[in-house]
Amino acid sequence: METITIILAVLTPLCTIAAFLFARGDATRKKGREDGEILNEVKTTRRMVEDIKASYDKLDAKFDSLTERVTRVEESAKQSHKRIDEIKTKTAGKTAKE
Secondary structure, three states: OHHHHHHHHHHHHHHHHHHHHHHHHHHHHHHHHHHHHHHHHHHHHHHHHHHHHHHHHHHHHHHHHHHHHHHHHHHHHHHHHHHHHHHHHHHHHHHHHO
């Protein structure tokens, strides 16, 4: 009976230590998995933000190009109106003489 008590006295702390180490390892793996998932989500979000920035830069360049083109069209229209007014003046002068 005394031998069983000694064996139990030795095995109990060993089993406790083994259970603690096993649980700690399992918790570490679970935390590592969660950290990996979060890191993956952050990387995916970063890629998406970079894609959005690239799209924004392209749209900004297109907008600048369109602004420049509209300015040129407005200048051309202004010159055309001046020429039309000159033609009207010349034509009005000819019709008044006739």
